[in-house]
Amino acid sequence: MSDVVPVVLCGGAGTRLWPASRSARPKPLLDLLGDGSLLHTTLERARALTPKAPWLVGAAGLEQELRRGAGARARLLLEPAGRGTAPAVAAVALQTAAEDPLLLVLPSDHHVADQTALAAAVTAGATLAREGRFVVFGVRPTHPATGFGWIVPGAPVPGGHAVARFVEKPDAARAEGLLAQGGLWNAGIFLVRARVLLEELEAHAAPLLAAVRAALPSRSGATCRLGPAFLDSPDLALDVAVAERTTRAAVVPLDAGWSDLGTWQALWEASPHDTDGNATHGDVVAVGSSGNLVRAEHRLVAVAGLHDHVVVETADAVLVVPRAASEQTRAVVGRLADAARAEAASAITGPRPWGQARLLDAGPGWAVKRLEVRPGEALSLQVHAHRAERWVVVSGTPAVELDGVVRTLAPGEVVEVPAGCAHRLVNDGTVPACLVEVQLGSPDEADIVRLDDRYGRPTTSLTDS
Amino acid sequence: MSDVVPVVLCGGAGTRLWPASRSARPKPLLDLLGDGSLLHTTLERARALTPKAPWLVGAAGLEQELRRGAGARARLLLEPAGRGTAPAVAAVALQTAAEDPLLLVLPSDHHVADQTALAAAVTAGATLAREGRFVVFGVRPTHPATGFGWIVPGAPVPGGHAVARFVEKPDAARAEGLLAQGGLWNAGIFLVRARVLLEELEAHAAPLLAAVRAALPSRSGATCRLGPAFLDSPDLALDVAVAERTTRAAVVPLDAGWSDLGTWQALWEASPHDTDGNATHGDVVAVGSSGNLVRAEHRLVAVAGLHDHVVVETADAVLVVPRAASEQTRAVVGRLADAARAEAASAITGPRPWGQARLLDAGPGWAVKRLEVRPGEALSLQVHAHRAERWVVVSGTPAVELDGVVRTLAPGEVVEVPAGCAHRLVNDGTVPACLVEVQLGSPDEADIVRLDDRYGRPTTSLTDS
Numbered sequence: 005m006s007d008v009v010p011v012v013l014c015g016g017a018g019t020r021l022w023p024a025s026r027s028a029r030p031k032p033l034l035d036l037l038g039d040g041s042l043l044h045t046t047l048e049r050a051r052a053l054t055p056k057a058p059w060l061v062g063a064a065g066l067e068q069e070l071r072r073g074a075g076a077r078a079r080l081l082l083e084p085a086g087r088g089t090a091p092a093v094a095a096v097a098l099q100t101a102a103e104d105p106l107l108l109v110l111p112s113d114h115h116v117a118d119q120t121a122l123a124a125a126v127t128a129g130a131t132l133a134r135e136g137r138f139v140v141f142g143v144r145p146t147h148p149a150t151g152f153g154w155i156v157p158g159a160p161v162p163g164g165h166a167v168a169r170f171v172e173k174p175d176a177a178r179a180e181g182l183l184a185q186g187g188l189w190n191a192g193i194f195l196v197r198a199r200v201l202l203e204e205l206e207a208h209a210a211p212l213l214a215a216v217r218a219a220l221p222s223r224s225g226a227t228c229r230l231g232p233a234f235l236d237s238p239d240l241a242l243d244v245a246v247a248e249r250t251t252r253a254a255v256v257p258l259d260a261g262w263s264d265l266g267t268w269q270a271l272w273e274a275s276p277h278d279t280d281g282n283a284t285h286g287d288v289v290a291v292g293s294s295g296n297l298v299r300a301e302h303r304l305v306a307v308a309g310l311h312d313h314v315v316v317e318t319a320d321a322v323l324v325v326p327r328a329a330s331e332q333t334r335a336v337v338g339r340l341a342d343a344a345r346a347e348a349a350s351a352i353t354g355p356r357p358w359g360q361a362r363l364l365d366a367g368p369g370w371a372v373k374r375l376e377v378r379p380g381e382a383l384s385l386q387v388h389a390h391r392a393e394r395w396v397v398v399s400g401t402p403a404v405e406l407d408g409v410v411r412t413l414a415p416g417e418v419v420e421v422p423a424g425c426a427h428r429l430v431n432d433g434t435v436p437a438c439l440v441e442v443q444l445g446s447p448d449e450a451d452i453v454r455l456d457d458r459y460g461r462p463t464t465s466l467t468d469s
Numbered sequence: 470m471s472d473v474v475p476v477v478l479c480g481g482a483g484t485r486l487w488p489a490s491r492s493a494r495p496k497p498l499l500d501l502l503g504d505g506s507l508l509h510t511t512l513e514r515a516r517a518l519t520p521k522a523p524w525l526v527g528a529a530g531l532e533q534e535l536r537r538g539a540g541a542r543a544r545l546l547l548e549p550a551g552r553g554t555a556p557a558v559a560a561v562a563l564q565t566a567a568e569d570p571l572l573l574v575l576p577s578d579h580h581v582a583d584q585t586a587l588a589a590a591v592t593a594g595a596t597l598a599r600e601g602r603f604v605v606f607g608v609r610p611t612h613p614a615t616g617f618g619w620i621v622p623g624a625p626v627p628g629g630h631a632v633a634r635f636v637e638k639p640d641a642a643r644a645e646g647l648l649a650q651g652g653l654w655n656a657g658i659f660l661v662r663a664r665v666l667l668e669e670l671e672a673h674a675a676p677l678l679a680a681v682r683a684a685l686p687s688r689s690g691a692t693c694r695l696g697p698a699f700l701d702s703p704d705l706a707l708d709v710a711v712a713e714r715t716t717r718a719a720v721v722p723l724d725a726g727w728s729d730l731g732t733w734q735a736l737w738e739a740s741p742h743d744t745d746g747n748a749t750h751g752d753v754v755a756v757g758s759s760g761n762l763v764r765a766e767h768r769l770v771a772v773a774g775l776h777d778h779v780v781v782e783t784a785d786a787v788l789v790v791p792r793a794a795s796e797q798t799r800a801v802v803g804r805l806a807d808a809a810r811a812e813a814a815s816a817i818t819g820p821r822p823w824g825q826a827r828l829l830d831a832g833p834g835w836a837v838k839r840l841e842v843r844p845g846e847a848l849s850l851q852v853h854a855h856r857a858e859r860w861v862v863v864s865g866t867p868a869v870e871l872d873g874v875v876r877t878l879a880p881g882e883v884v885e886v887p888a889g890c891a892h893r894l895v896n897d898g899t900v901p902a903c904l905v906e907v908q909l910g911s912p913d914e915a916d917i918v919r920l921d922d923r924y925g926r927p928t929t930s931l932t933d934s
Contacts, residue, residue, distance in 0.1 A: 023771075289805065291804055292797060303786060304785060304786040304787070304805075305786070305787045306488075306787070306788050306804075307789045307790065308789075308798060308801050309790055309794030309797045310789055313778075315789050319768075321769040321770070322765075322768065322769070322782050323771050323772070323773070324770070324771075324772045324775055324778065326774050326776075329773060335757070335773060336754060336773050339756055340754065340771070364829040364830045364837060365827070367864070368864075369863075370863040370903075372837065372905050374837070394861045394883055396907040398835040399835070416859070416909050418859055418883050418885060420881075420883060438832065438835075440837050440905070440907050442861040442863065444863060444880060444881050
C-alpha cells in the first residue's frame with residue numbers, strides 16, 4: 005500500500021491513567037505494555053503497513069520527545085495548542101494535497117494486538133478510499149460499551165458497508181441495542197484521500213479549513229510549526245467535523261484486538277498476565293494475589309491477598325483503585341486539580357527537552373534534583389535572582405558555563421553557582437551526564453530568566469532549567 | 470500507687486507492620502496513631518498511674534532513640550541482644566530488690582484507650598500484688614482470637630481470680646470454647662513485687678536468673694548496660710518462665726480498649742476513623758472509599774472506590790493488602806528476606822544515633838542521601854576505602870573534620886571527602902544540621918571503617934555513617 009501515508013495523532017494527555025500519565029508526561033510517550041512507548045509501537049505498526057514516512061501531529065512543547073520517538077524519517081507538524089483531531093488531520097491533508105495520498109489516521113496511544121487483521125482491514129479500506137470514500141474502521145464490540153462512539157453499518161459496499169449513522173457515547177440501554185443490531189465501535193482510525201478530505205472539510209467545516217490553511221508554514225520541512233492562526237480553528241474531532249456529515253462515509257470492520265488503553269482496566273485487559281492474572285511492571289512482589297495491575301516505577305510495591313485491583317506507584321504519587329472502578333481515577337485528578345495540587349498535571353519526574361529532571365527531596369528554602377542530560381543536549385543559559393545552586397557530577401563529562409567561562413567536568417566534580425550567575429550545562433560527551441543539583445535560597449521554580457534556550461522556550465517559565 | 474514502678478519493655482520489631490516497621494525502625498518508635506510514638510504514649514500512660522520513674526529495657530543499639538523517647542527521668546537497661554521478656558524484667562527486679570516496689574510490666578507498643586479503666590484494674594491488681602500475688606491482667610475478649618494466649622480464671626480472690634490455667638494460642642474451635650467459658654486474653658501486662666518475682670524465678674528459672682545476675686553492671690545509673698553474660702540466659706517470655714508455673718498467679722480483668730496493634734487490621738480498629746471509616750495518616754486523598762487504613766509517610770497516596778484495604782507507603786516500599794488479610798504482611802516480609810532484599814529489615818529512611826539518614830536516589834556507583842544531624846550529635850570518625858563523598862550543607866552550621874583538620878560550615882558550603890580520608894561530621898550548633906550527601910564509587914554500605922564512634926557502634930558495620 006505504497007500510496008498510504010500514516011498520520012499519527014499525538015494529542016491527549018490521558019488523565020484517566022494518572023499518576024503514570026499527566027499533561028507533563030503524556031500517555032503516547034509512556035511504556036505501558038513493556039514493549040516501548042505507545043507512540044513507538046504505533047509507528048512500528050504503521051511501518052509494517054506502508055513504506056511511506058509518517059506524519060506526526062502534536063504539541064510544540066513536546067517537539068523533542070516527539071522527534072526522538074518518531075525517528076529521523078518522520079515529519080512533525082507542531083500545534084501551538086491542540087484543537088482536536090480535525091484541524092490536525094486537515095493540516096496534513098493540505099501539506100500532502102499535491103501527491104494526494106491515502107491518509108491513514110492513527111491515534112498514537114492505542115493498542116492493536118493483531119497486525120495481520122489490521123493490515124487486512126486497511127487493505128480493504130484502501131480500495132474504498134481510493135474510490136473516494138471516507139473510510140472509518142469499526143471495531144467489533146466485545147460488550148455494550150458506553151465509553152465509545154458507535155457506528156451503525158448500512159448497505160454493503162465492496163469490503164465494508166456504507167455508514168447508516170454515527171452514535172455518540174450511548175447510555176447502557178442504547179448500547180445494548182447497538183450491540184444487538186450489529187453496531188461497531190468508532191476507534192478513531194480513518195482512511196481517506198487527502199483531496200477528498202479537503203473537499204469534505206470545504207463543504208462541512210470551511211472556517212476550520214481556512215484557519216488551518218492560514219496557519220501553514222511558508223515552507224515545509226521535516227519539522228513544521230503551525231502558526232498562531234491555528235488557534236482560530238474551532239476545536240473539532242474528525243468524526244464530528246466530517247465523518248458524521250459526509251455522504252461518502254464507509255465503515256470497514258476491524259477485528260484486531262484493538263484497545264484505546266483508555267482506563268487502567270483497559271490497560272490490564274491488553275497487558276500480558278502471569279498465571280494468576282496479574283499484570284506487573286517494575287519492582288513488584290505479589291503474594292497470594294490475582295487479577296491485579298501493579299505498576300512500580302520508582303520503588304518496591306508489594307501486594308498480598310490482593311485481587312482485581314490497580315496499584316500504580318510513581319515518584320510523587322501512589323494510586324490504588326479497584327480494577328472495575330478504574331474510571332474513578334479521573335475523579336481523583338479532579339480532586340487534586342481543585343486543590344491546585346501539582347501532582348494533578350505536572351510530574352516531578354518528567355521529560356525535559358534536554359533529558360530528564362527528577363525532584364529527589366525538598367525542604368524550606370532548598371531542593372535536591374537529579375538532572376540527566378542526553379549527549380548533545382544543553383540546559384538553557386539562565387540566571388536565578390535568589391537561588392544558588394550546587395552541582396555534583398555523578399556520571400558523564402558535562403561542560404559548565406559560568407558567566408562566560410566554560411569548563412568540562414568529570415564525575416565527582418562540584419560546581420558552585422551563586423545567585424545572579426549566568427550558568428548553563430552542556431553535555432558534549434557521548435554518554436548521558438547525570439548530576440545531583442542542590443538548590444539553595446528561593447524554592448521558587450519561577451525564579452529563572454533564560455538568556456538563551458536552544459529549544460525556544462520562553463524567557464521565564466514555570467518549568468526548571 | 471506510689472509503690473508502683475513501670476517496667477516498659479521495648480523489644481520486638483513488629484514485622485507484621487511492614488513496611489512501616491522494620492528491625493531498623495522498631496514499632497515502639499513509630500507514631501502509628503497520630504499521637505506520638507507508641508513508646509511515648511505508653512510512658513504517658515504509666516506516668517498517669519504512678520509518680521515513680523519508669524525503667525525501660527531495650528536493645529543497646531537503640532540507646533539514643535530510647536533515651537530520647539523516655540526522657541531524662543527514666544532509667545535505661547540495655548540488652549546486648551534480646552532474650553525475651555523474662556530476663557528483661559528479671560534485670561529490673563534485681564536492680565530494685567532493695568526497695569522492693571511493685572513492678573508494673575508494660576509492653577511499649579500496645580494501645581490502651583481507657584486510662585480510667587486501666588487505673589482501676591491496676592489499683593485492684595496492686596492490692597493483690599502487695600499480698601505477694603503474681604498478677605496478670607486479662608483482657609475481656611471481643612472475639613475468639615487465635616492470635617493471643619488465653620487465661621482461664623479460677624476461684625475468686627479480692628479484686629480478681631486465681632488463675633485456673635494459661636492456654637497458648639489456641640485453634641479456632643478451642644478459642645470458641647475459651648470465649649464461652651469466660652476466658653480472657655493474656656495482654657502481657659503484669660504486676661508483681663520485685664522480691665516475689667525473684668523468688669519465683671529462683672524456683673522456676675534459676676539458670677535464667679543466674680545469667681541475668683551475672684550480667685548486671687557493677688554500679689547502677691540512669692543508663693545501665695547488661696554484660697555479655699546476659700546472652701547465656703535462655704530466651705523466655707515472663708508468662709512461660711513464671712506466670713504459667715507459679716502457684717501465686719492471679720488474674721485481674723482489664724476492660725480498657727486494649728490492643729496489641731499487632732496487625733494492620735488491629736491498627737485500623739484502634740485508629741480514629743473519618744465518617745467513611747477510613748483511618749488515614751499523612752498526605753492521603755480518598756474518593757468514594759471506605760473502611761481503609763491508608764498511611765502515606767513520604768508522598769501523596771490517592772485511593773478511589775477502595776473499600777476495607779490497607780495501603781502503606783514509605784520511602785522505599787509500598788504495601789497493599791486487604792484489611793482482613795493483613796496477617797499476610799508477614800508472608801511478604803518472608804518473601805523479601807528469602808530474596809535477601811534490604812527492604813525486609815532495614816529502612817533507607819531511619820533513625821541513626823546522631824539523627825536521621827534518608828536515601829534519596831541511587832544509580833550504578835553512586836547514591837544520594839539526606840543527613841539530619843541533631844544538635845550536639847556527631848557521625849563517627851570514619852574512612853571509606855573505595856567511596857568518595859560530597860556534602861552540601863542545606864541548613865545548620867555543622868563542623869567537618871577531614872584528616873584531623875576541623876572547620877565549621879555554613880549553608881551552601883560544599884565539602885569534598887576523597888576515598889581514604891578520615892572524616893567526621895559534628896553538629897555543635899543549636900539547630901539541626903541538614904546535609905545532602907553524594908556518594909561516589911563503591912555503593913557498598915559495608916565499605917566503612919569507624920575509627921571512633923561515641924555511640925559505641927562496631928568498627929565495621931552495615932549501617933552507614
